[in-house]
Amino acid sequence: MIHILLLFVLLSSISHASVNDFCVADLKAPDTPSGYHCKSPTTVTADDFVFHGFVAGNTTNTFNAALTSAFVTDFPGINGLGISAARLDIAQGGSIPMHTHPAATELLIMVKGEITAGFLTPTSVYSKKLKQGDLFVFPQGQLHFQVNSGKGQATAFLAFSSSNPGAQLLDLLLFGNNLSSDLIAQTTFLDVAQVKKIKARFGGRG
Amino acid sequence: MIHILLLFVLLSSISHASVNDFCVADLKAPDTPSGYHCKSPTTVTADDFVFHGFVAGNTTNTFNAALTSAFVTDFPGINGLGISAARLDIAQGGSIPMHTHPAATELLIMVKGEITAGFLTPTSVYSKKLKQGDLFVFPQGQLHFQVNSGKGQATAFLAFSSSNPGAQLLDLLLFGNNLSSDLIAQTTFLDVAQVKKIKARFGGRG
Amino acid sequence: MIHILLLFVLLSSISHASVNDFCVADLKAPDTPSGYHCKSPTTVTADDFVFHGFVAGNTTNTFNAALTSAFVTDFPGINGLGISAARLDIAQGGSIPMHTHPAATELLIMVKGEITAGFLTPTSVYSKKLKQGDLFVFPQGQLHFQVNSGKGQATAFLAFSSSNPGAQLLDLLLFGNNLSSDLIAQTTFLDVAQVKKIKARFGGRG
Amino acid sequence: MIHILLLFVLLSSISHASVNDFCVADLKAPDTPSGYHCKSPTTVTADDFVFHGFVAGNTTNTFNAALTSAFVTDFPGINGLGISAARLDIAQGGSIPMHTHPAATELLIMVKGEITAGFLTPTSVYSKKLKQGDLFVFPQGQLHFQVNSGKGQATAFLAFSSSNPGAQLLDLLLFGNNLSSDLIAQTTFLDVAQVKKIKARFGGRG
Amino acid sequence: MIHILLLFVLLSSISHASVNDFCVADLKAPDTPSGYHCKSPTTVTADDFVFHGFVAGNTTNTFNAALTSAFVTDFPGINGLGISAARLDIAQGGSIPMHTHPAATELLIMVKGEITAGFLTPTSVYSKKLKQGDLFVFPQGQLHFQVNSGKGQATAFLAFSSSNPGAQLLDLLLFGNNLSSDLIAQTTFLDVAQVKKIKARFGGRG
Amino acid sequence: MIHILLLFVLLSSISHASVNDFCVADLKAPDTPSGYHCKSPTTVTADDFVFHGFVAGNTTNTFNAALTSAFVTDFPGINGLGISAARLDIAQGGSIPMHTHPAATELLIMVKGEITAGFLTPTSVYSKKLKQGDLFVFPQGQLHFQVNSGKGQATAFLAFSSSNPGAQLLDLLLFGNNLSSDLIAQTTFLDVAQVKKIKARFGGRG
Known part of the structure; x- marks a missing residue:
C-alpha cells in the first residue's frame, strides 16, 4: 500500500529546492555579473529551453557573411549555464574578419564547404583549412578569423563557453x-x- | 590619548566594504544564477546564521525514510556560500532510493545505525556499509542510494557543496x-x- | 628607424607570459581537478586545436544510435577551456536513452531529421520535437533523452560546458x-x- | 537480439570520458592550485570514498577540546570536490578559541550538549547558543569561536566549503x-x- | 561600394550581446553573491571606469596610518571584475595593525619609504622589509600587518583579487x-x- | 599548567592542512589549467612572497615605453591567487599601443605624468586623461591603449585579475x-x- 500523504511529506521536503537546477532569464529584469534574474519557476515552460532559427543567414553584406546568434538575450534558457551557440554562413570569397570574444572560448564545427580559420599569438599563427566534420577551437580572448577558402557557401556551427560571449570585430x-x-x-x-x-x-x- | 574622531576616519574608510563578507538571502526577491539578493546588512541578525530543526524526521512513508533539509530556502544565511546540509533518517528496512544532486557533491556523516551507501558509474559500483563515525562522499551529479542495512533506525547528516543542491529521485x-x-x-x-x-x-x- | 634590439627588450618582457592563454593537454601526464598538465608551449602546433572525424557514426547497435565525442581525451586543445562537443546520429526508431552528464550543460543543435528531446524534473517534463535549425538546452546534471521521432536518420551536434562532460547512461x-x-x-x-x-x-x- | 559487439562501439565512445567525474587524490604527487593529481581511475576503489574515525577526540589538552579532521589529506576521495568535514568535541568549560579558515565557509551541526558559537565583524558580533539539532554558519574567512557553554561534553560535526580548509588559531x-x-x-x-x-x-x- | 544597410544586419546580430563585457554597478539596487546589478549599458560613460582620489591620506589617527579604498562601492566600474585597489599611507612609527581580508589576496606595491610587511601561519612568519619597487603578496584570508619601519612617511598601493575585499582589523x-x-x-x-x-x-x- | 604534549595532538590535527592556504609555484614543473604545481611547503620562504624590481624601465624602443611585469613566472608566490602586477613607464610621446589581456581585467594606478587611456567596444570608446592619483579599469579581454598625453615621463602601476594575464599587442x-x-x-x-x-x-x- 502506498502512503500517498506521507510520501508527500518527504517529497515536498525534497523537491522545493530543485527549482534552482536552472535559472531561465527574465530579460526584462536587470542583469548581474552572474547573469539575469531567474524567471519564477512556475512560469517556465519547455519553450524556454528551445531556440528556433538556425537557418541560412543573409550574406549579402560587406563581409559576405552572416552570424546568427543564440546568446542568452536570444535564448533565455541558457542563462547562468555557461554555454551558447551561433550559426555562421560565409559566401564564397567572404570572411568573418579579425575579432575576439572577450570572455569566451569558441568551438567551430564545420558543416559545409571550406573555411580557413586561425588565431594569432605574438609568436605564432595557429591556422588550418577546415572541411565538413572538422572542429577548431579558439581559446578565450584570442584574436581570430574565419575565411571561406573554398568554392560555394560555407556553413559552420559555433559553441561558446559563456551564455553571453560578445563578439568584437576589430574593424x-x-x-x-x-x-x-x-x-x-x-x-x-x-x-x-x-x-x-x-x-x-x-x-x-x- | 586616543584620537577617536580621527580613528573613525580610518575605520569608516575600511569598514564600509566589509558588509559583503556575507550575503544573507532576501527570499522574497528574485533569484539569480549566483543566488538570491542580499538582505540589507542593517537588517541582518544572528538569527540569519542559525537553522533550527534537525530533529528526527517522520519515516512513516513509502520510503520509510525522511530527509530534513537546510538549504538556502530554509536557511538564508548560507546564500552564496556554496554549502548546505540535511538530516537523514531511515527506518529499518527503508532507503533513500536512487537519486542525484545535479550540481552538488554530497558528504554523508554516519551518526547512528548502519547504512549501505553507494554511487554508480558505467563501469563500477562504489559502495560501502557505513557505521557510526564513518563518512562517505558522493561526487557531484552521480546516481546514488542509501539503504538501512542494519537493525533499528539509522541517522546521518549530509553536507552539500552548494547552497541549493536539489534532490532528484529517479522514481x-x-x-x-x-x-x-x-x-x-x-x-x-x-x-x-x-x-x-x-x-x-x-x-x-x- | 626601428630599434629592433630595444624593441625586443619590451617584447620579451611582454610575451613570455602569453603561453598560458591556452593549455594543450599532455594526455600522458596525470590529470588534476582543473584538467591535464599543459604541453610545453614550444611543442604546440595548429594540429592541437583541430579535431577531425565528425562523420556519420555507425548506428547498427542496440540503441540504433551513435555518439562521436570530441572531449579533451580526443581533442587536447580544449583542455581547461570549459567546452567540448559531440556528434549524434540516431537511426529511424532509435534513441539515446535516459542519461546525465554529471558536470556539464548540453546544447543540442539539430542538423537533419527530427528528434524529440527532453529533460525531467520531479515536477515537470520539459520536452520538444526538434527540427533542422532548432536548439535545445539540457541544464547541468538533469536526466534527459533524445528519440528519433521522425522518418529517416536524425543528426545533431552537441556542445558541452565542460572539456570532459562524461555521459552516464541510466541503463x-x-x-x-x-x-x-x-x-x-x-x-x-x-x-x-x-x-x-x-x-x-x-x-x-x- | 542484442548486438553486444556493436553496443560496445557506442559504450566505449561514451564511457572513456566518465573517469573525470571524480579525481581521487594521489597524495604522493605534488599539489596544484585546484588540488592534488588524480589517481589512475583503474586503481580507485570504494575505500577511496570512505573515511573512518569520527570518534570522540581526546580533549585532555590546553583547550579541553579536540578537532578530528576529514580534509583531503585524510580523505583522498574529496579531492577537487569543494567539501570536507570535521568532528568537534569540547569538554565542559573548554573551547575552540578564536580562529579562521582562510578559504572556506564552515557549517556547524550540533549533536550533543550546548555550544555558544559566533563570528565577529568590525561592527557586530553574530553569536548564538546552540543545542542539539541546531546549525550555525560561519561565512568564509571570518574570525570565529566555539565555547562549551553547557554542562558535560559537547559534540558537533563541521562541514567546510573546501576540500582543504585550513584552520588558523589566532593564538x-x-x-x-x-x-x-x-x-x-x-x-x-x-x-x-x-x-x-x-x-x-x-x-x-x- | 559598401552595403551599409546589409552590414547593419550583421552588426546588430553581433553587437547586441557585447553589453555584457562589463557590468557597471548600480549601487542603489540590491547586491547579489556575484556583485551588484548592472547599470543599463546606455547610461554607462567613461566616468564609470575612472576613480579619482588616490591622494595622501590623513595619518593623524591612532594608527598613524590611512587607507584610501577604491572598492566597488567607491568605483562602480569594477563590479564583477574580481579586482580592486587601495592607497596606503603610514606615518613614521605607524602601522596597519593585524587584519585579514576574508575573501581576497592582497598585493602590495611599495612607492616610498620602508614598510615591514608579513603574514602569519601556525608554523611560520613570512615577513620582509620592503623598499621602493618591491612587491609583497598576502595570500587570501591570512592574518597580516604592515609597519612603517623606516624614516618618514611610507606609501604603497594595494591591489586585491576581489572587487569588495573587506578589511577586518583584529582589534x-x-x-x-x-x-x-x-x-x-x-x-x-x-x-x-x-x-x-x-x-x-x-x-x-x- | 600547559599540557604541551596533549596540545600538540590538537595542533597537529589542525595545522597539517594549512599548507594549502598558498601554493608557491614550482616553475620547473609543468603548468596546469589552474596554475603551476605547488613547491613543497617545507621549502617555502618569505622570499617567495616578494618581488624586487619595479624600477623605471628602459623606454628607448620603438614604443618609447617599457612594461616591467610581476607575473607568476616572475613571482612564484602569486601562483593560483588570481592577481599579478606590472610597472608601466612611457616616455613623452610614447604609448603602449592597442592590446588585449585575453583572460584578465587590468587596473591602472597613475603615479606620475599624464596618460590618456581607453578601451574600445563596437559602439563606444571609453577613454580618459589620467593624472596622478587616478585609477582606470580595462574590463577583461577589451582592446585598449595607453598614450603619454602629457609632458615628461609618465609612470603607472598595473594590477591584473590573473596571475598570468598575458599581453597581446595588436601589431x-x-x-x-x-x-x-x-x-x-x-x-x-x-x-x-x-x-x-x-x-x-x-x-x-x-
Missing part, C-alpha cells in the same frame, strides 16, 4: 566609433590616411 | 510526471507494464 | 555492473524480474 | 612562532608583557 | 564591539584586564 | 608573424601595401 573597434584618427594611428602604427579610408567604410568619425 | 523523474509510458519504455528498456505499475505508485500519468 | 548505471538485483529493486521500486531481464541485456551481474 | 598565529614581541604589541595594541605571557604558553619565541 | 573584531570580556579572554587566552584596557581604546562594551 | 599579432599579407588584408580591410609596410617594422613575413 568596428578601430574604425566604427569616434576615436580620433591620430590616436588610432599612434596606437596601431597604421598610416592616418589608411585609418581614414577604413573609417569611411565602417562609419567612424574623428 | 519521481521517471514515474511521477506525465511523460508517456511508451517513451519511458523506449528510453529505459523497461517493459511498458512495469512502467505503468510504478507510475501508479508515484502518481505519474500518460 | 548502464543500473544494469551494467554488479550491483545486486535485490538492492536495485529496493532502490528503484522495479520488480526483481524486470531488473534481471534488463541486466541480461546490458551485461550486469548480481 | 598560534600571534604567539606560537618567532614574530618579535615588540612587533606583535605594535600591531595588536596588546601590552608586551601580555604578549610574552601568552607566548610562554604557545611556544612562541622572540 | 576592531575583538575589542570594538559588545562581545563579553570574559568570552574574549576565554577564546584568546588574554587576561581580562588586558581585554578591558584595549576595549577602552576601540570602543568595545561588555 | 605583433597582425604584423609580427607569418600570416600571409593577403589574408591579413582580407580579414582587416587594410590595404596590402599598408600591411607589408608595418610587417617590415614588426618582423612579419609572408
